[in-house]
Amino acid sequence: MNAPLSGLCWLKHRKGRDRAPADLLAELGRSQIALTHAAFHTLQPWRAAAHLEELLMACGILSQVDKQICEFERWTIRHLATVTEPEHVRLIRRFVAWDVQPRLRARAERKPLTVSSRRGFSSQVIQATRFLSWLGERDLTLTDCGQADIDAWHVQHPAHARNSIRGFLRWCIANKLTRRFRLPTVVIGQATPMPQQQRIDLLGRLLTDPDQPLRSRVAAAIVLLYAQPVSRIVRLTLDDVIHDSGTILLRLGEPPSPVPGPVAELLLSWIDQRTNMNTATNRDSHWLFPWRRADQPMHPETLGTLIRALGVPNIPGRVGALHQHVLELPAPVVADALGYHHHTTTRAAAQITATWTRYATGPRPRKPAGWTPTPTRDK
Known part of the structure; x- marks a missing residue:
């Protein structure tokens, strides 16, 4: 690199009691850290571990995995650590393993994931967690949940929460964790175009x-x-x-x-x-x-x-x-x-x-020769 001193400073930098990147490398060399993505997703400080993981992928030492999948798996570990109810942890972990991650990986196979798409999947997990807590506050479980409770949730929460919970509720219905119920229609807001x-x-x-x-x-x-x-x-x-x-x-x-x-x-x-x-x-x-x-x-x-x-x-x-x-x-x-x-x-x-x-339904016409996106004034 053109400025090697900056790289050396990063290797030695530590914040508080956190380990420096050089410490992580030393532990990797002593086989105290497994050379796997799963191992890196549990390391602290997580930002240094994430950067080191990307460096190892860039150098061909770790297998290539979509960065957003790594970010999601790392985030899931931190998120589950904040959930205090063991049954909720079990349900969320099951939902992530059998529904969210397969959909995330399937999308990554078609094209690279974006930050917004990864955050959309994270939002589904967040709203699933909040929904379980909301049921608990009402002394309810998934088995007890009925149409009236679903309607109450949608009335009390904003559009983003209502849309994000649909994946979890459909998964619950498909796996017979809840009875069947009707989900309200998704409402997609439209931005006002610039004049x-x-x-x-x-x-x-x-x-x-x-x-x-x-x-x-x-x-x-x-x-x-x-x-x-x-x-x-x-x-x-x-x-x-x-x-x-x-x-x-x-x-x-x-x-x-x-x-x-x-x-x-x-x-x-x-x-x-x-x-x-x-x-x-x-x-x-x-x-x-x-x-x-x-x-x-x-x-x-x-x-x-x-x-x-x-x-x-x-x-x-x-x-x-x-x-x-x-x-x-x-x-x-x-x-x-x-x-x-x-x-x-x-x-x-x-x-x-x-x-x-x-x-709309006919053969797709080709773009006319000489087409340019240069904006023109309305006549």
Whole structure:
């Protein structure tokens, strides 16, 4: 690494009575710590253990496992340690082992997990724990739970809790831990899209304000131009930036999308100046937005905070961009180009009364030649 002293300082750093990373390495060398992911998930301090686990994976010493699966398993151990009722611990551990983890691993096999998806699974475990405690406060068990209790829970809790508990309740019904009951319909909130004029003005400011951080400007431009969530932006790699006969393309779906000239200049400048490239495992990082952790992209929350610091609201900006695209092109074309599910773009088109519904069930048309996501003013 370019600055080895920083690595040596990390190895020796300890907080309070916690073991330093060098202590963990020594115990690993003495076989006091098994060279397995399960062993690392129980170590303290957990942040140092997590970083060391990622270093060992990057070096090929530990087998590659999706980082979010490791984070979830590590979090589950800490969460169960806070549950005081033994029967609740047994039920939650069973729910995690036989339902949550298989679904988490199945999703990871299809594509890399995002922080938001991992937190969604964690939320299911949290709400299951709270539901069991709520039943206990009412002197009830799962066996006693009936439709009236389910309705009472949904009345007393916010939408997020109501939606997150569904997986646990369905698992209980399937395993005959409870009687059968009806679950209320899931309600999904819709964000208010950013007005087109505001989106254009923000893009103009991003392109003309050199005093703002380059990394933030590039990420915010991808949000406002291509309607990409931050969880996808952090997964972009250098291979997704394509040079084609003097044109810069960005692979978000198929085919890759052209990058307007001014934004392309920002993007190429950022690639030449990427930060967090000094650690030993990141010198050849392929991430467009690399992070300090071994072979890991930036954390979505960190990048999202940087984008909001520019005055760019992430979700309204993304929804506004998506709505503009489905106004200009058929929803299936937008879905293919920007990496969205066809149902999402079709729903967006229906919300703004777009006239592309004839493509909903027919063959998916290809994106027209020369298509560019450069925003245009409403006429």
